[in-house]
Amino acid sequence: MFSDAEMHALADVAFELADVARNATLPHFRVPNLFAENKFADGFDPVTVADRDAEQAMRDVLARRRPQDGILGEEFGNTNGTSGLTWVLDPIDGTRGFISGTPTWGVLIALSDSDGPIFGLIDQPYIGERFIGGFGIAELRGPRGTHPNAARTGVALSDATVFTTFPEVGTPDERRAFERVARTARLARYGMDCYAYALLAAGQIDLVIEAGLNPYDIQGPIAVIQAAGGIVTDWTGEPAHDGGRVLAAGSAEIHAEALRLLQEG
Structure with a gap:
């Protein structure tokens, strides 16, 4: 479906999205008394300025680099595209963990077509780990270097x-x-x-x-x-x-x- 050059270019966009989301989220992490708005009256589903700033920063990148693509984001909804590709964005997956100070939250990015995701990232900004999958890549890039990802098999x-x-x-x-x-x-x-x-x-x-x-x-x-x-x-x-x-x-x-x-x- 994609040439090597196209896959490289799309992955590079995903990496820039993750980079700008890191820059938007980290200044707010482990800040005492960070305000969290509750999105639901029945239960607690928090959203913070970090969620919104990170998604907006990613949308700004896509407006500049991939304006033909669609966007589905948690905070700002759906933007239609013309290319048949959609960037699916969760600027902070685990906002409850984020406001609690646990480094289990992450930035989720997927590039998807009508059949589902074809490339994706799980990025943990505080630890500095980036898990990458798709276009022939399955790896973790982090403070201890780059290592292949391989799911565990043979376990009952x-x-x-x-x-x-x-x-x-x-x-x-x-x-x-x-x-x-x-x-x-x-x-x-x-x-x-x-x-x-x-x-x-x-x-x-x-x-x-x-x-x-x-x-x-x-x-x-x-x-x-x-x-x-x-x-x-x-x-x-x-x-x-x-x-x-x-x-x-x-x-x-x-x-x-x-x-x-x-x-x-």
Whole structure:
């Protein structure tokens, strides 16, 4: 679909998006008493000046470098394009973690066509780690250098590590489905935001199970994980790039085990 030169140019745009988002978010991270507006009356879904500034900075880059492309962003919605490509942006995935001072949040960027994401980034500005997937790239660039990403294989569910944001999100039935998997796994960890998907792509963990996601929550991670050899679907085994209930796995075998348990109820 793309020449080598086109892929290089598109990846370079993605890297610039991540760079400007780093510059917009870091001045606000671990600032005492950072104001967070609640977007929902029922529950707590915070947004800060850092979220909005980062997305606007990325949109400014795209207006200059890729005005023909569409944009779907968490804070400023949908902008139609003419190229058939859409940049899917989450300026801070994990704003709850951001305002709490935990370095589990990240900037999510995906380049997608009508079939879903084809290139993506999970960028953690505070740690300085950038997980990249697509166009033949599957790697982590960070303070310890550049390393290939490869999802972990050959692990049975009974030996697996599974991450989630339950019980923070999801319905009681969805949480019970997750708990069927968690009871079988060796270790379950909670509240890691997008960094859980990065760890799966790096081969550190085996499963991520979530619900209630939007497209901008998952399209970047899908590209990163698939490039590393992992699998991301919804809870019926269908594509997950529209969000909803998501199951990410390091291998087809452990994905099948987890999917069966999620569907048992």
